[in-house]
Amino acid sequence: MESLRARLREEKLDGYIITGTDPHQSEYVAPRWRTREFISGFTGSSGIVIITLTEAYLWTDSRYFIQASIELPSCYTLMRSGTEGTPDPWTWLYEYATEGMRFGVDSSTISIAHFSELSSSLKEKKAELVASDDFLSPIWKNRSDVPMTPCEEMEEEYAGKSAHEKLESIRNVLRKRNLRWTFIASLDDIAWITNLRADDIACTPVFVSYLFISLTKAVLFVDERRFDKDLLRIVRKDFSIKPYESAAESLSSLAKGPGYFNPDRVPEIFSSALSGKRNEKGADISVLMKACKNKKELEGMRLAHIYDASAYVSFLSRLDRSQIYDEITISERLENERKKIPGYLGPSFSAIAGFRENGAMCHYKAERGSEKKIDGHGLLVLDTGSQFRFGTTDITRTLFFGADEPTEEEKRDYTLVLKGHLALLSLRFPKGTKGFHIDAIAKQYLWKYGENFFHGTGHGVGCRLSVHEGPQRISPAVIDVPLMPGMVLSDEPGLYKENRYGIRIENLLAVKEDMKTEFGTFYSFETLTLVPYEKKLIEMELLTEEEVRIIDDYHKHVYEVLHELVDSDVLPWLQDATSPLHVNRIYS
């Protein structure tokens, strides 16, 4: 910290901002860019650090308040984002700034849009935002290198389209809009366009790179040593390869004429190369192409879910619920079943297994040493996912443990969450519907009981790519993108009763064309996930006939797809878990 402050004084700066992201604005970052953790010791996945000449501040959200207060050294002030009276870091900076002050930020880890916005705001106070170097490198001993895991091809049989075809689709858009080039910093878009995958970021099979595409050429800025000879030959058919580090310099000469880029993803370090007045800005052209999975990608996603489900039901059937597990061993048991599956590459995110009150923390991660024992009565929220060669999965099931019966409240709550989950997955909706229009469909039953959850109901999911992928989302936030056929989304309502228990039920769904009527085109969802719900937690009295039918049909389908894939010891459990719900009520 003091060497950083010495550098600030040297550079005549009054403060330094550490955004904690990488030069691609990635959600998760490789160890090299865990700058927040290096400077503050805080290991959470989200937070902003601002160091002034005398003070140090870390902003993080409610998930991490406890963790941050333990991990941060005493010289830090913890800023609890979202709590009353706590300004966000940018408002805080605006208020802190006085005439003549100068603040630095590593220009490779802040987006062009964010830099420009923050800069204008500081200008109002006659202060300055300075696009600085990375001041941490000189003082960071044993810092990890830029990652350089080997690249491999996503076979066209799974990708559905060649890199060449994808380049041409992007060029067609450029031509239509009278643009000459586009520059892409977003790692999952680059992986999707190039049909290449690697292992640079844990659970997300991308490779650190930039991509420049003009009407006649494509330049991939990446370390060439990542490719074996054969792959290099293939990649060179469509791309010329230049060193990752040379991107900023090369871009100045490449980006001639009107072009296109996403100022929310491209870092400030490229801003002078991209400053042409006729350039247009917006979401990357590939974003919607990537979001709307093609036929082969959907086939891969389906296959991934079938394989994943066969591992999942094997795991469930082999659990002995009278035995005492803990939150970590239970995730490992599931992981071990998945490892047996052909094409399995690893988890798509760090597993969440939260028993009892731990399940009430949305993003809880059990740590070795403090993991909870699964001993006796309680609910376990198990949120996990897989990367396969051909697709990505993300599934949450809430399991009941205990020799006794679930309480009425547990059953009611599970059933209310399930009702919302089913209402969404069985929804038919008109073309043009956006995520914010239908978030309430999954929440309406909880609301009836004065209950609610405070995350969106669904996020987009990539195909052998990021488990969080935009632009589509189902949440109250106004994201102005309609749901379109081929988009894959999670359907994951939940309920979190602080210090008591959590519930979440998550399937992945694919948007599909459903019917055309005199009232227009309607879409619906294909359910990809194939794992039975926890019948013991279902309160039959709260279900309508239609809901019972939806559950029974789903379970029947799960059995039909899985029964020939699983080992024979799994079958009795599978049969029981997917048998019809018993309904024998007389209504009066």
Add this chain to the structure above:
Amino acid sequence: MESLRARLREEKLDGYIITGTDPHQSEYVAPRWRTREFISGFTGSSGIVIITLTEAYLWTDSRYFIQASIELPSCYTLMRSGTEGTPDPWTWLYEYATEGMRFGVDSSTISIAHFSELSSSLKEKKAELVASDDFLSPIWKNRSDVPMTPCEEMEEEYAGKSAHEKLESIRNVLRKRNLRWTFIASLDDIAWITNLRADDIACTPVFVSYLFISLTKAVLFVDERRFDKDLLRIVRKDFSIKPYESAAESLSSLAKGPGYFNPDRVPEIFSSALSGKRNEKGADISVLMKACKNKKELEGMRLAHIYDASAYVSFLSRLDRSQIYDEITISERLENERKKIPGYLGPSFSAIAGFRENGAMCHYKAERGSEKKIDGHGLLVLDTGSQFRFGTTDITRTLFFGADEPTEEEKRDYTLVLKGHLALLSLRFPKGTKGFHIDAIAKQYLWKYGENFFHGTGHGVGCRLSVHEGPQRISPAVIDVPLMPGMVLSDEPGLYKENRYGIRIENLLAVKEDMKTEFGTFYSFETLTLVPYEKKLIEMELLTEEEVRIIDDYHKHVYEVLHELVDSDVLPWLQDATSPLHVNRIYS
């Protein structure tokens, strides 16, 4: 038309825009401002006219395509808004304009915001938008005067707050924001603030006026002859009164220092008087105060609905469905029952009674001579409303006529609309929920069957004011205003099967605080409307137990409230119409 063109040539203009609204941007206008009708002969309630030196165009929406094609003289081109290939009038004008062209518009009938937007767009083409006089007056023989119906007081017992208190609330907002004045052109806001009502616009009890409010005074620009002596004395306690026509001139000297106005409601004619750089713009300060009804206003709305329902059920019980009515006589029969009720002032909008295929036109209005006979099997959509001294109602019921039974399709469709209607009125929702979050709640059941309707589910309603009142709305459009306690909204899903039949079911609801839980504050709706649904059209098989309970509870409440108010001949019908639905099903 030719005298208008002569004037255009005289003023060196290439065209003239007729917005068809009044100097207050009212939705409905007094006869004096039916400029669209005067110039084109088209009598529909919505449309834009542009006259060039050689051509004439009228834009209107799908509701009026047939009517406009009949009414427009041959020199007009009908522009069908919303159909493929038809630009909206402003895009059309942009495309039509060439360098040096000048277009006039009466600066009293276009808002400051719209003038500015259109002006900038024409500037791009080096053309000019000219703030002109009203060119129609000199050529319009027997034009109606500015309306001058007598003003009367909305008694404080119904208004809930005195004009003085309302002025102080507005001044408090001005003080907090360091502003010195506000200027208001919106007629329903002026009526609400002053607690005055008149009869200037059919069905909407407002009076043509402007209102200036500073921290120390309030100036009402209105013809003083509207007030009798006693009322004048009362009004003068809080307002100085100046002539309506003097507003623009007076405002220049009144509007000193930073002030506030709504550029979407104040006409361009005031723009120079309001051009101060430190002025702030936005929705009128009174809009939210008016939208969130106070206790007395809610009491008045409740009373209006009880009285209105007693007339409505009398009308229904006295209908002899074997007799042949027509669309006009049936509205008159309802109106005649309403006229018997104390406090009834008249309809809150022009009644819609559409039988069979006419019901499939959302905004159908039966005209004497072409009204449809109600003869035999069919559905009647009856959308009507009342103004009372103490509140406003708006109700739609769909009635079945015919000696036979409704078809399965009619019953299914009615029941799907009803399910959506019930899902909304029984919804509980968290504080902060906005209308666009819950529009799908009322549409989800229709969507299941590939059906839909293309209007919002709900609009705001005033208290003895406009039957359409903002800002609250329940529709897919993103209106960034949360639903708040005291807001009154309609709940009116429908279904329109072209050339066959229409269905719409509408109650008014008031938002109320409902419960606080560990998950925050929840709101729900109080149902104001008290008229039974059409049981004969309900398909029991499609209802859940909960929906049956909601209907039975509602009907029971209707009976309890109304049975002591209606004449004894109405009682047997009321008892039958509100008796519980018969459910005797065995589910297996």
